[in-house]
Structures are given as C-alpha cells and as structure tokens.
Amino acid sequence: MNIKPIRNDQDLQAAFRRLEAIFQAGQGSPEADEMEILVTLIESYENKNYPISPADPIEAIKFRMDQQGLTPHDLQEYIGSSGRVSEVLNRKRPLSLGMIKRLHDGLHIPYESLLAGAAR
Secondary structure, three states, X not given: OOOOOOOOHHHHXXXXXXXXXXXXXXXXXXXXXXXXXXXXXXXHHHHHHOOOOOOOHHHHHHHHHHHHOOOHHXXXXXXXXXXXXXXXXXXXXXXXXXXXXXXXXXXXXXXXHHOOOOOO
C-alpha cells in the first residue's frame, strides 16, 4: 500500500486510477483497506476543491414534485392557496419559514436546499 495525500488534480486522477484497479477487492483484504483510505482522501479533496452548492429552493421543490408525481395542486397543503403556490413556483414570492418547515416535514426536502440563497 503506497498512499499519498491528494494535493492536486493530477494526484486525484492517480487516486481514481488506483481505486479502479482495486475496486473488486475482497472485504478485509489489504486492498479493501487501501480502497477505504483512497475514498476518504478523494472525498476530502473534492469537498475542498469542488464544493457543491445546495440546490435552489424552487428547483428542489420541482425535483421532489417530479420524483413523487405531484402537481402544483398537491403543494397547497404546504404552501397555501393555488395562487400562492403559483407565485412561489414562478419566483414571485419567497418561501416563508412556515412553508419551509411544512415542505421539509411533509415532502422531506432538506432544509439546506429550501434555505439556499436566503442569506444572500
């Protein structure tokens, strides 16, 4: 096992190549241990150098609607009247804290996604 820190994209590509080479390692083998360490190093480097921003709140809602086959009418219990739902989905009205809580509790949309951009 020859593990080195991942300091740049070239190191990252080398780590991916090694990971691919040992991907089928048997559980408990030295290669499986190496694979676990490589995955941790890769995740750390990617989180630091290629952070992923939380989803836009409206896109998160639309994504959940698509996943669950929901219509705007189905959102009324979380957002309010059909007019209010339309305003929110068309970005004419921001989500209130109550809407955010109901969407999170009812549709399990992460708070992080529903609050994205609120501090801007």
